[in-house]
Structure formats: C-alpha cells, structure tokens
Amino acid sequence: MKNAVYIILIFGISISQFNYKKINTSGTMGSSTINGEIYNQVSIRPEIPIGRLGIGLDIYLYFNDQGIYKGNWDFQDGETSYKTIIDKIYYIRWGQPGEPLYFRVGALNQISLGNGILVKNYSNTMQYPEVRRIGLDCRMQIGNRVNLDIVHSDFKNLVPGVLGLRLGYDMSSRIEYGLSIVGDGNQYAGLSDRDKDNVPDALDDFPDDKSWRLDTDGDGLADHDVLEFDVDGDGLDNFYWDAVANEYVDYTDEELQLLQNIYGDRIDKDLSPTNIKSVFSLEDNKAPIYGYALDFSFKLNRKISLYGQYAVLDNNGWGFSFPAIYGKMGPLKLRAEYRQCSDQFMYSYWDRSYDLTRANVSGDEIITKSDKLLSLSAMQGYYVDMSSDLFGYIWMIASYQDLYSESSRNKSFQFDMNINTEKIPKLEVAKVFYQRSNDENIFDFKNPSPSTVYGYDVGFKVSKGMTMVYKNRMTYKTDASGEIVSVPIMQIETQMKF
Numbered sequence: 001m002k003n004a005v006y007i008i009l010i011f012g013i014s015i016s017q018f019n020y021k022k023i024n025t026s027g028t029m030g031s032s033t034i035n036g037e038i039y040n041q042v043s044i045r046p047e048i049p050i051g052r053l054g055i056g057l058d059i060y061l062y063f064n065d066q067g068i069y070k071g072n073w074d075f076q077d078g079e080t081s082y083k084t085i086i087d088k089i090y091y092i093r094w095g096q097p098g099e100p101l102y103f104r105v106g107a108l109n110q111i112s113l114g115n116g117i118l119v120k121n122y123s124n125t126m127q128y129p130e131v132r133r134i135g136l137d138c139r140m141q142i143g144n145r146v147n148l149d150i151v152h153s154d155f156k157n158l159v160p161g162v163l164g165l166r167l168g169y170d171m172s173s174r175i176e177y178g179l180s181i182v183g184d185g186n187q188y189a190g191l192s193d194r195d196k197d198n199v200p201d202a203l204d205d206f207p208d209d210k211s212w213r214l215d216t217d218g219d220g221l222a223d224h225d226v227l228e229f230d231v232d233g234d235g236l237d238n239f240y241w242d243a244v245a246n247e248y249v250d251y252t253d254e255e256l257q258l259l260q261n262i263y264g265d266r267i268d269k270d271l272s273p274t275n276i277k278s279v280f281s282l283e284d285n286k287a288p289i290y291g292y293a294l295d296f297s298f299k300l301n302r303k304i305s306l307y308g309q310y311a312v313l314d315n316n317g318w319g320f321s322f323p324a325i326y327g328k329m330g331p332l333k334l335r336a337e338y339r340q341c342s343d344q345f346m347y348s349y350w351d352r353s354y355d356l357t358r359a360n361v362s363g364d365e366i367i368t369k370s371d372k373l374l375s376l377s378a379m380q381g382y383y384v385d386m387s388s389d390l391f392g393y394i395w396m397i398a399s400y401q402d403l404y405s406e407s408s409r410n411k412s413f414q415f416d417m418n419i420n421t422e423k424i425p426k427l428e429v430a431k432v433f434y435q436r437s438n439d440e441n442i443f444d445f446k447n448p449s450p451s452t453v454y455g456y457d458v459g460f461k462v463s464k465g466m467t468m469v470y471k472n473r474m475t476y477k478t479d480a481s482g483e484i485v486s487v488p489i490m491q492i493e494t495q496m497k498f
Contacts, residue, residue, distance in 0.1 A: 023048050030469075030493035032062060034071075034130050039064050041129075041493070045090065056106070058090040060129075071194075072132075083156050087132050103138040110352075111137050111151055113166045114295040117309040117321060118182045120348035121414065122162055124153050126355055126453060126475065130489060133157075133355075145170045151182075153355070159189040161358050162350050174299040180311075182350060183290040187368040188282050190358030198283040202361035213279050280366065287359070289370045290314040291349060303328045317345030317373060321383065333387045339403060340380040344373040347383070347401065352414070352435050353453045353475070360450060362478040372438075379403035379410055393420050412437040428467045429459030448476045448484060459495070467495045 025046040032041045043060035062069035072087055074080040091106030107128070113119040124133040133154040140148045147168035153160040164182035171177065191200035197210035205215035205222070212222035216231050223231045224241045242249045251259065293311035300306060308322035319341030326335045339347065349369070359368045385399035394417065401412040414437075419430040434454040436442040452475070459469035473489040 024497070027496045028469075028493040029496075030491055032129055032491050033489060034062060034069060037064065039069055041491070052095050054091070054093040056090040056092075057088055058132075059088050086134050086156060089134060097139065100141040101139075103136065103140075105136050105155075106134055108133075108135040108137050108151075108153070113149055113151060113164050113180050113182065114168075114178050114293065115297075115307055115309050115321070115324070115326075116348055117295070117311045117319065118180055118291045118293050118348070119151060119162065119164050119350040121352045122151070122153070122350050122354060123352050124162075124355065126353065126473070127489065129491070131355075135160075135162075147176075147178075157189060159185045161187075161190055161355055164350070176297050178293075178295045180293040180295070181290070182293075183288065184350075184358065185286075185288050186282075187287040187289060187359045187370060188285055188366060190355060191282070191361065191366070193282060198281045199279060200282065200361060200366070203280050203364065203366075287368045287370065288314075289349070289368075297326075311345075313345060313349065313370075313373070315344050315370070315373060316342075317376075318342050319345040319347055321347075331388045331390055335383075335385045337383040338380075339383055339401070341403070342378050344376055346373060346376060346438060347403075348412075348437075351437055353437065353451050356453065356475050356477065357450050360478045362482045367478065376410065376438075377405045377408055379405045379408070381410075393423070394418070395420075409440045410438055411440065411442045413442045426461050427459070428461050429457050429469055432456040448486070450476050450478060450484065452476050455489075462494070465497045469493045469495055 023046055025044065028041065028043045028045070030041050032039055039062035041060060041062055043058060045059070046057050048055040048057075060072070062072065072084065074084050089106050091104055093102075093104045095102040108122070108124045111119065111122045124135045134156055135154055136150060136152040138148075138150040140150075142148060147166075147170070149164075149166040149168070151162055151164040153162035161184050162182065163184070164180065166178055166180040168176055168178040188200070191202065193199065193204075194201055194207050195204070195210040197204065197213060199213045201207040204213055205218075206212040212224065214223045215221065216223050241247075291311055291313045293309060295307065295309035297305050297307035304325065304327045307324050307326060308320065309324070310318070310320040310322075312318040319339065321337040321339050324335070324337040327333075341347070346369075354369070357369045359366055361367075381401070381403035383399070383401045385397065387395075387397035389395050396417040397415070399412070399414045401410070403410040412435075414433075414435040416433045417431070419427075421427045421430055424430075432454075433456070435452070436449065437451040439449050439451065441447075453473075455471070455473035457469060457471045459467045462468050469492070471489075471491040471493070475487045475489070476484050477487055479485045
C-alpha cells in the first residue's frame with residue numbers, strides 16, 4: 001500500500017505539470033526486456049525549462065502477468081528509497097555546452113576529457129532502461145584562464161566506473177595546457193548484485209536471496225542451510241556449519257558414532273570439506289585502475305589546431321599522441337594523430353562500452369578490463385576521426401584506430417549517424433551506431449567481442465502527436481562457460497506528445 005501511495009503521488013505531480021505551456025511532455029506505451037523477461041511499459045516524460053535550468057523526468061511502470069516490476073519502486077529503507085526517487089530523473093541541466101558554466105546530471109552521452117586519451121565518448125546509458133545511471137558532466141570556466149571539467153558516471157553506485165577531472169590553463173588565446181586524473185576505484189563494482197549480499201549474481205547460487213550464497217552440490221539447499229547434510233554431494237557430511245563461529249566444524253567422535261549408527265556407510269569419509277565452493281565477496285576484493293594525462297593544444301588559426309597528449313595508467317603502461325592535428329573544412333571536422341604506446345596501455349580506456357567491459361565473469365573467474373592490459377604489447381600507429389553536419393540533414397561521426405607491432409594488431413572503430421527526418425514523410429526517428437574496440441578484426445561480425453556494441457532507433461509517425469518507435473541495442477558478454485553471448489535490449493514504444 002505504501003508503494004502504491006508513492007507511485008500515485010509521483011504520477012500525480014507529473015500530470016499536474018501539463019498545464020504549464022513551456023513544459024514539453026510525452027508519454028510512452030510499449031515493451032522492454034529486463035533481466036531477460038519482457039515487460040509492458042507505461043511512462044510519462046515531462047521536460048521542464050526554468051530559465052537556464054532544464055529538468056527531464058522519466059516516470060515509468062513495468063508490468064506483466066505477474067504484476068508490477070518492483071525493482072524500480074523499492075522503499076524498504078533509506079538507500080533503496082533514494083535510488084528509487086533518483087531513478088526517475090533522466091537529466092537536470094544548467095546552461096549549454098560552451099558556456100562559462102554547464103552541467104548535466106543524469107543520462108550522459110559522448111563524454112570526453114581533453115582530446116580523449118583516457119576518456120573518449122563515454123556513455124552511461126548503454127544498458128538503459130535495464131540499468132539507469134545518474135552521472136555528472138560539468139564544464140566550468142574559472143576566471144579568464146582556468147577551465148575545470150568533471151565526469152562522474154553514476155551517483156547511485158558508491159564506486160562509480162568513471163570519476164575524472166581535467167584542469168585546463170590558457171596561457172594565451174592560442175595555447176592551452178591540461179592535466180587529467182581519471183579512476184575506477186573498483187572494477188568489480190560493475191558486476192550486478194541484485195540482492196546486495198556482496199556476491200556477484202553470476203557467482204551467487206541465490207542471486208535474489210541475500211541470506212544464502214552458495215549451493216555446492218546444486219540440490220537447491222544452501223551450503224549453510226541447517227537442512228543441508230551433504231554440502232559437497234559425496235555423502236552425509238562429517239562436519240557442520242557453525243553460524244556463531246562462521247566456519248565449518250567437525251563433529252566430535254561421539255557425534256560421528258551416533259551418525260554412523262543412524263546412517264551407516266552414507267557418512268562422508270572426507271577429512272575436511274575440500275570440495276566446497278569458495279565465495280567471492282565484493283567487499284573483500286578490489287580491482288582499482290587509475291590514469292593520469294597531460295595535454296596541450298596550439299591554435300594555428302580559427303580552423304586548425306595542433307595538439308599532443310600523454311597518459312600513463314597506474315600499471316606503468318604509457319602512451320602518447322603527437323603530432324596531432326584538428327581542423328574544420330566547411331561542415332566537416334577532422335582529426336588525425338600518430339600514436340605510440342608501451343606494453344599494457346590502452347587508448348581511451350574509458351570509452352562508450354566501458355560499463356559493459358568493466359568486469360565480466362567467465363566460469364568461476366572474474367575478468368576486469370585492466371586484466372586485458374596484460375596481453376597488450378608496445379605498439380605504434382595512427383588514429384583518425386571525422387564528424388559532420390551535412391546541410392542539417394545528416395549528422396555523423398566516424399573514428400578509426402590502427403596500432404601494430406611485430407606480432408599483433410589493435411584496431412578500433414566507431415560510427416554514429418542521426419538523420420534529420422523533417423523532410424522525410426512519416427519517418428520521425430532514424431539513428432544508428434556501431435563500436436568495436438581493441439580487436440584485431442573489428443569487422444568480424446560473426447565473431448563479436450565484449451567491446452562490440454551496436455544499435456538503432458527507428459520511429460514512424462502513426463498520427464498527429466503519436467509516433468511508433470523501435471529501439472534495439474546489442475551488447476555482448478562472456479558467460480559462465482567462457483563463451484561470448486549476446487545481450488539484446490529491445491524497446492517498442494508508442495510515443496505521444498501533449
């Protein structure tokens with residue numbers, strides 16, 4: 001009942017805003033896939049401008065034949081209530097990019113620091129709506145010479161995947177220097193833990209019950225359950241779990257004799273529970289990664305700039321880009337860099353797919369993105385990108401990296417395109433993107449990697465003020481057997497503008 005009151009209250013506040021002429025409000029009805037299950041979706045999305053302040057809300061309900069999905073409406077305690085409320089904020093924005101003070105809290109897209117040697121095109125929405133992150137992108141000018149940029153990927157997570165800062169200093173109207181510090185305090189925090197017992201769902205035999213964690217023999221009874229007399233599945237145990245001592249304790253000789261009289265040869269002959277699964281705790285295991293960068297730029301004229309950048313990861317891997325050039329030619333913006341790096345370095349470590357590659361489980365092993373640095377050798381090569389707004393009809397950006405050594409090759413590719421549909425009858429939305437990073441064959445579509453991400457949005461006008469939108473996202477992860485499997489995120493919405 002209490003949850004229902006909260007839901008009605010929040011929806012009521014939103015609906016009451018419709019009377020204000022400056023508020024743009026849309027509603028959607030459709031379906032979404034959450035944790036592999038399909039739910040019906042109803043949402044209201046008001047966008048509220050207040051002077052230089054802009055607020056976008058996303059107030060939604062998911063439901064199926066089992067009832068309302070309660071994962072997004074949880075008021076059990078202060079922490080879950082905070083997450084439930086902040087979850088309904090799509091963004092809060094002040095000002096516009098390029099102004100002396102600009103910040104956006106909520107959903108973030110295409111975020112970079114400096115020229116991107118550490119953070120480039122990061123997005124915290126790749127798992128939306130299944131995972132809703134509340135991040136921060138802040139750009140601030142202090143006085144006439146100092147610029148401060150801050151990036152935070154998710155205030156809902158105590159350990160955000162991206163927490164970065166860049167301090168820039170303008171020596172003159174043409175020369176700027178910058179210092180960046182970026183970190184992830186614990187890559188393991190990127191693993192899902194639905195019941196909040198500090199055991200990742202992929203390693204938790206009871207992912208929705210925080211009381212239990214392991215079931216070694218797979219019989220449905222937790223190892224620490226008082227009804228579990230055969231933990232490792234090889235005969236009745238000669239030990240038991242002592243909840244007070246928090247450890248397994250052997251039966252005394254007298255207790256064993258009593259059990260022997262009752263169960264006979266069914267008693268386990270192990271001297272110790274050697275076959276019992278071990279538990280991985282997010283509380284006890286940390287995998288931090290930090291990076292530091294220096295950059296400079298020199299404006300030759302209004303259209304062309306030279307720049308360079310150098311970065312080091314805290315595993316002592318380093319890389320630089322120089323010479324590098326950026327220029328504008330009509331509607332085109334072009335960038336080209338020569339790159340060279342040492343062993344164990346990855347350009348744009350925090351990229352668009354970072355939340356997907358931050359940490360993954362393969363079998364009983366957790367593999368972080370920093371683990372993959374161990375396989376990277378010293379390389380050199382080039383990077384180019386191009387972006388354009390072609391006559392207001394097509395916005396697109398494409399980037400390509402090709403690094404090589406005597407024994408290996410490392411390539412990255414990203415492509416985004418957004419079509420202005422005003423001149424196309426019935427078509428309301430048309431977007432597409434593709435990214436694959438740090439692979440030898442970036443166009444091997446039959447064999448994707450965890451860094452592969454692609455998707456598209458297509459929307460058609462059904463009637464005045466109503467649009468049917470199909471959204472598809474495809475990401476990949478390593479499953480328990482070590483195989484790479486697809487993780488589709490699909491949404492079908494009927495959008496209505498009021």
